[in-house]
Amino acid sequence: MIEKRQFYINGEWVAPLAPRDHDVIDPSTEEACAIISLGTSADVDVAVKAAKDALPAWRATPPAERIAYVERLLEVYKARQQEMAEAISLEMGAPIDLAFAAQAGAGISHITNCLTAAKSFEWLHPLGDGTPGAMIGYQPIGVVGLITPWNWPMNQVTLKVAPALVAGCTMVLKPSEEAPLSSMLFAEFVHEAGIPAGVFNLVNGDGMGVGTALSGHVDIEMISFTGSTRAGRAISKNAAETLKRVALELGGKGxxxxxxxxxxxxxxxxxxxxxxxxxxxxxxxxxxxxxxxxxxxxxxxxxxxxxxxxxxxxxxxxxxxxxxxxxxxxxxxxxxxxxxxxxxxxxxxxxxxxxxxxxxxxxxxxxxxxxxxxxxxxxxxxxxxxxxxxxxxxxxxxxxxxxxxxxxxxxxxxxxxxxxxxxxxxxxxxxxxxxxxxxxxxAGSPFGGIKASGRAREGGRWGIEEFCDVIAISGYAAE
CATH class of the missing domain: 3.40.309.10 (Aldehyde Dehydrogenase; Chain A, domain 2)
Structure with a gap:
C-alpha cells in the first residue's frame, strides 16, 4: 500500500493539520492502492500564505529566469516520464502504453508548447501606430488556485502550472482526490527543478472541502478549474463574493x-x-x-x-x-x-x-x-x-x-x-x-469551449494570457 499523507507546502512535504485518511482506489481491482490525506480550509490557509509570501520575489523574477525554471522542470519530467505513466495507470486505470504516450506525454507537449509561446511573448509592447507612448503590459494576476480532474491528470496540471509559472504567479494545486498520485509525483518534479519555495504548493482534498476553500479564499486572485459543469457552476458562485477571475474548462457532448x-x-x-x-x-x-x-x-x-x-x-x-x-x-x-x-x-x-x-x-x-x-x-x-x-x-x-x-x-x-x-x-x-x-x-492552439463547456483558453500564448492582467499604459517613455 502506498502512503502519501503529506502535502507539498513552501518547498517541503508537511503533515496535514488534521489527519483525514482517504483511500485511492485502483479501478481495475476495486481495491485501495494508496492512502492520502484530505486537507481542510486550515491547510489551504497555510498553503495560500506560502504562495502569497513567495509572490513578490517570483513576480519580480525576470521572465527569462522563470522560463529557465520551467525548462528545468521539463527536463525532470522527461527523465521520469515512466514513473508518471505508472502513477496514472494505477490511479485512474489508463492502459500503460496510453498512460506513457498520451497521458504522461501530454504533460511534456504542453510544457514544451508553453515554453515556445513564452519565448516570443511580448510582456510590454506598443498599442499600435498613431498612439505614441501608449503601451500594453502583462502582469501576473497573483496567487492562483488550480483545481484539476482525474481523467487526464497531467494534461490539465501542466496546462495550468506551466503558464502560471511563466506568467509570474504563485499557486496552490488541488488535484482530484480520485487520482492524486500523479500530481504528488509532479510536485517532486517541481522540487527537483529547484523552483523556489512557496511558488508551487499542493494540498489534497475533495471539492466540498479544499475546493470550496480555494474558490472562496480572499487571497486567491484566480481559480482555474477543469471538471464537471455542475462543479463549475458551484465554483463560480463561491468565487463571486471575492470577485476573483474564474477560468472554467468543463464538459462536452461533441x-x-x-x-x-x-x-x-x-x-x-x-x-x-x-x-x-x-x-x-x-x-x-x-x-x-x-x-x-x-x-x-x-x-x-x-x-x-x-x-x-x-x-x-x-x-x-x-x-x-x-x-x-x-x-x-x-x-x-x-x-x-x-x-x-x-x-x-x-x-x-x-x-x-x-x-x-x-x-x-x-x-x-x-x-x-x-x-x-x-x-x-x-x-x-x-x-x-x-x-x-x-x-x-x-x-x-x-x-x-x-x-x-x-x-x-x-x-x-x-x-x-x-x-x-x-x-x-x-x-x-x-x-x-x-x-x-x-x-x-x-501545437500551441488554445483548448477551451463555449456555453456550458466553460470559456477558458488553455495552451500556448492564450494559456499565458489567462494568468495575466492586461495593463494599459499611457505616456510611456520609449528608450
Missing part, C-alpha cells in the same frame, strides 16, 4: 458530422476516438451524425470497431481500453446505457454489464447505439464512458442544427472532402474547437 464524401477511414477514426481513454474525455466525439447515403455502411464499420475493441488490464501492454474511474461513474454509465435501450435506440454493440470474462473492476463494454434521435438522453447527457450514439441526417443544415442544439460547446468534428463545406463547418459549428478530417489541433 458532434462528429460524417458526410457521404468523407474519407474511407472517417467512421473508424471517429469510433476509436470516442473509445480512447475509455470514453473519459470531455472533447470526445460522442454523437456521430452520418449522412443517410452512407448510414448503413457506417453502422457496419462502427459495430465492427466496437466488437474489436479489447478491454483489459491497464498494467498490460497493448491497444486495449481500461476501466472507468470508479463505481459511481460505472453506475452512471450503466444507467444511461439502459436508458438508451428504454428510449428506443438500437443497440448495435456492447450494452449493459461487464465485458465477457471480467468479474471485477469498473470495466464497461464498448457500446454503440444506432437510430438515435436528438431528444434521447444518450444524445444530450455527457456519459463519460465508451458509449457512442449514431443518428442519420439528410441535409447539411439539419446536421449543423442538431450538432449545435446542446448546452455544451467544447469540440465539434466534421468529415468531408468538399473544401467549401469544410470552411462552412469551421464557422457554423458552435464550439471552442473544430477539428476537420481527423486533423489534430496545432
Amino acid at each position: 458532434a462528429n458530422l460524417v458526410f457521404a464524401d468523407a474519407d474511407d477511414a472517417a467512421v473508424e477514426r471517429g469510433v476509436k476516438h470516442m473509445f480512447n481513454n475509455s470514453g473519459q474525455s470531455c472533447n470526445a466525439p460522442s454523437r456521430m451524425l452520418v449522412e443517410r447515403a452512407i448510414y448503413p455502411q457506417a453502422l457496419e464499420i462502427a459495430k465492427k470497431v466496437a466488437e474489436e475493441t479489447k478491454v483489459g488490464n491497464p498494467r498490460e501492454h497493448g491497444k486495449h481500453i481500461g476501466p472507468v474511474i470508479n463505481k459511481s461513474q460505472y453506475d452512471k454509465i450503466q444507467g444511461l446505457i439502459e436508458k438508451g435501450i428504454a428510449e428506443g435506440a438500437t443497440l448495435l454493440a456492447g450494452g449493459p454489464g461487464l465485458p465477457e470474462g471480467v468479474n471485477r473492476g469498473y470495466y464497461v463494454r464498448p457500446t454503440v447505439f444506432a437510430d438515435c434521435t436528438p431528444d434521447m438522453s444518450i444524445m444530450n447527457e455527457e456519459i463519460f464512458g465508451p458509449v457512442l450514439s449514431i443518428m442519420p441526417f439528410d441535409t447539411e443544415e439539419e446536421a449543423v442544427k442538431v450538432a449545435n442544439d446542446t448546452e455544451y460547446g467544447l469540440t465539434n468534428y466534421a468529415q468531408t472532402q468538399d473544401p467549401e463545406r469544410l470552411r462552412r463547418m469551421a464557422m457554423q459549428l458552435q464550439a471552442g474547437m473544430i477539428e476537420l478530417n481527423g486533423q489534430s489541433r496545432g
Whole structure:
C-alpha cells in the first residue's frame, strides 16, 4: 500500500493539520492502492500564505529566469516520464502504453508548447501606430488556485502550472482526490527543478472541502478549474463574493458530422476516438451524425470497431481500453446505457454489464447505439464512458442544427472532402474547437469551449494570457 499523507507546502512535504485518511482506489481491482490525506480550509490557509509570501520575489523574477525554471522542470519530467505513466495507470486505470504516450506525454507537449509561446511573448509592447507612448503590459494576476480532474491528470496540471509559472504567479494545486498520485509525483518534479519555495504548493482534498476553500479564499486572485459543469457552476458562485477571475474548462457532448464524401477511414477514426481513454474525455466525439447515403455502411464499420475493441488490464501492454474511474461513474454509465435501450435506440454493440470474462473492476463494454434521435438522453447527457450514439441526417443544415442544439460547446468534428463545406463547418459549428478530417489541433492552439463547456483558453500564448492582467499604459517613455 502506498502512503502519501503529506502535502507539498513552501518547498517541503508537511503533515496535514488534521489527519483525514482517504483511500485511492485502483479501478481495475476495486481495491485501495494508496492512502492520502484530505486537507481542510486550515491547510489551504497555510498553503495560500506560502504562495502569497513567495509572490513578490517570483513576480519580480525576470521572465527569462522563470522560463529557465520551467525548462528545468521539463527536463525532470522527461527523465521520469515512466514513473508518471505508472502513477496514472494505477490511479485512474489508463492502459500503460496510453498512460506513457498520451497521458504522461501530454504533460511534456504542453510544457514544451508553453515554453515556445513564452519565448516570443511580448510582456510590454506598443498599442499600435498613431498612439505614441501608449503601451500594453502583462502582469501576473497573483496567487492562483488550480483545481484539476482525474481523467487526464497531467494534461490539465501542466496546462495550468506551466503558464502560471511563466506568467509570474504563485499557486496552490488541488488535484482530484480520485487520482492524486500523479500530481504528488509532479510536485517532486517541481522540487527537483529547484523552483523556489512557496511558488508551487499542493494540498489534497475533495471539492466540498479544499475546493470550496480555494474558490472562496480572499487571497486567491484566480481559480482555474477543469471538471464537471455542475462543479463549475458551484465554483463560480463561491468565487463571486471575492470577485476573483474564474477560468472554467468543463464538459462536452461533441458532434462528429460524417458526410457521404468523407474519407474511407472517417467512421473508424471517429469510433476509436470516442473509445480512447475509455470514453473519459470531455472533447470526445460522442454523437456521430452520418449522412443517410452512407448510414448503413457506417453502422457496419462502427459495430465492427466496437466488437474489436479489447478491454483489459491497464498494467498490460497493448491497444486495449481500461476501466472507468470508479463505481459511481460505472453506475452512471450503466444507467444511461439502459436508458438508451428504454428510449428506443438500437443497440448495435456492447450494452449493459461487464465485458465477457471480467468479474471485477469498473470495466464497461464498448457500446454503440444506432437510430438515435436528438431528444434521447444518450444524445444530450455527457456519459463519460465508451458509449457512442449514431443518428442519420439528410441535409447539411439539419446536421449543423442538431450538432449545435446542446448546452455544451467544447469540440465539434466534421468529415468531408468538399473544401467549401469544410470552411462552412469551421464557422457554423458552435464550439471552442473544430477539428476537420481527423486533423489534430496545432501545437500551441488554445483548448477551451463555449456555453456550458466553460470559456477558458488553455495552451500556448492564450494559456499565458489567462494568468495575466492586461495593463494599459499611457505616456510611456520609449528608450
